[in-house]
Amino acid sequence: MGEKKYVMGNFAITRGAVESGVQVAAGYPGTPSTEILEGFAEYQGIHAEWSCNEKVALEVALGASLSNVRSMAVMKHNGTNVATDLLMHLNFTGISGGLVVISADDPAGHSSQNEEDSRILVHTYANLPVFDPSNAIEAKSMVKDAYELSEKTEMCFILRPVMRVCHSRAVIPFEDYDEASFPKAQWRDDRDRYIMSGVEVPELGGIKRPQARHRWLNNKYKELQELFEGSPYNHVEDGEGNIGLVGCGIGYTYIKEAAGMLGKKYPILKLCTLPIPKKKVLGFLQDKEKVIVFEELEPVVENLIKQLCQENRIPMEVLGRSGFYPPDGELTAQMVLDAVKKADPQVKVIEEFQARKIDIEIPVRTRTQCVGCSYRGLLYNVKRIARRYKGIVFGDIGCHDAGSFKPLELQSTIYCMGASVGMATGAFFAGEKRPVFSIIGDSTFFHLGLNGLINASYQNGKQVVVLCDNATTAMTGFQPHAGSGINLYGESAKKVDLDKFGEAIGVSVHHVDPYDNKRTYETLKEAVQEEGVSLVVSSGACYLKGSREGIKFFEPREVHVDQERCNGCMVCINDFGCPALIYEADKKKVHIDELTCVHCGMCAVVCKRGAIS
């Protein structure tokens, strides 16, 4: 009969897929989506994989779908950017077995390099149908419906949960399912659809296939608009007055939260599908003077409603993300309250929020490498070398990117996955006289870094690529990758041999143990002086992961700062920056916080006065 469990929204999505009979699930880790794919490890008989990147993941999912089984691709918004090339083809071909793509957004960029609304890519650009869940329970239900509708319409469906859905925790119904009823793989050629190429289609007057399939997609879009008129995810709630509130996804949730604090009951239109159901929206607009659309993060639905008003000659104030309330950042119930008050100044707010006065400056807290992390010693030495040779360091995504903040301020750039290597190549060919470095993590390297490395070598560039290899995707919570030697299930897997890879593409490969300070420095020095592209692989398992598993990284040693010798020069703080090293401004001395220190002893080599031992 099933049961109810208190779980994270992401696991509700996994469960929805499992109950729907998903056979293949592929993705690449990225907050806030990561746990969705991790959740599959608990279920038997499903192939789940951490693919090298999101485009590969979507290719895997599509291949499974065309083999007639249900599949899922999981990614965060940046990953959807990577997968977009394929999205812009599978939208034309359609699918066979149900295919659902999860594109999780991180409004405010709590754990991202940017903030973006992936509905623009998957809907406005690729014209695919989107479900935008307002909470975790709905997300699960949407996944199940998406599989049914995906097969019914032959379209790939997108679920776009935002971080507050992914990382909410709620009581979720776990229903039973019958594995025997799930379709088995059965490939059927459908060359008119699956061969995307500019060949003529005689039955359509000789137009080319891309145009013919585009026409198919446009017709599908109209079909979906009709279909969503009756969707359970779109509904109207009656209220008083001529101001209507439109809630999309989590926007609906914040409207409901705010409604409890408003002295007036406004009519609400919940819209959690794209395309929007035109008739339902027109019905809602009928007796209104203005509507406020609450959505994450861009004015997507707002613009669709404006378009609808224009098409139907409806004079209506359509307010929303385009500037009526803040056009950036995460939506909150307070933003709903503020926007409603602005649109309807007469309205009373029950228990108006009054900020507590706090007469104290609150310091910011940036993240840094964990105490004991092998990256700290590595970054310390890269900084020494970069300083000595006046190098420019291009950065990438991952734990090592904390080296770009204070105190190290080592990396000069952080863009998207794998960008460091290509950008360093560009700086070199621009004629930059200073030596160029790139720093990239292992998971990022296998994601999209190796193309840049092959290119750097092929173009006969010159740079030092520092590969921070901790054998896992640490930033998102330790997911394995092609260099880990294990798969998603923790089973043994093939591992890329970086020496052979380097040899094959013509770069020199060096290895360093990041806990060996002297050798690390010498190796980096050697690399910066050699011709061509050098790949310096710094191998040291993730300390956070390994120490939990009981792995011994170093011989623990008692470390203390000799208060007589310390002259407060701050070198250990500025160039090493371990959180266990505390500087006391009034005494102008450094001491070690016993509660934080893990006794790796790395800091002892940093102090040139020998005060740390």
Next chain:
Amino acid sequence: MKKDILIAGVGGQGSLFATNVLCQYALERGLNVLGTETIGAAQRGGSVVSHMRISDQPIYSPLVPPGRGDVLLGMESIEFLRNIKILARNGYYILNLYSLPTVYTNLGIDRYPSEDEIVAAVKEACEKGYIIPATVKAAELGNTQMTNVVMLGVLGKVDDFFEYSEVKKIVEKISPKKFLKENLMAYEAGRELV
């Protein structure tokens, strides 16, 4: 009834375990529970905030709106201060007086306020609450990782909604075996602090 709780701390302080205990407590009483946490950089010494909402009515937002929090648990002093806006007028706080310097305070760019300044500011801003040395207590018991459980012990003592012995049963139920004995000691120790 409703109980909106916020736990503010630094990654690695164990706020998730504390959240799980309190949620389990509410679920066993047949109440609605909804929560969320900001965990992005949690494993790298970043700020962590866990929101937990308990009610006999439907709950919509997983985030506790500013000024609506009934309880604010601060596992670290400045993370507590950072989230003080969440506390309702009639809400109360439990602050573990414990300072984890930041990169910026270490560098002298920011200044970490002194304990006296923190206590004064908290008392000025909030009417009701408890300032306790939970981490010091946990260290005395042998492991600072038990700060979270010490704080649960305080909560069980001072909050009528959370029955002391019932919360203890849940701590007992969901503690990993190797920490069970220590956790129960830490829970008891929390009661002694207030």
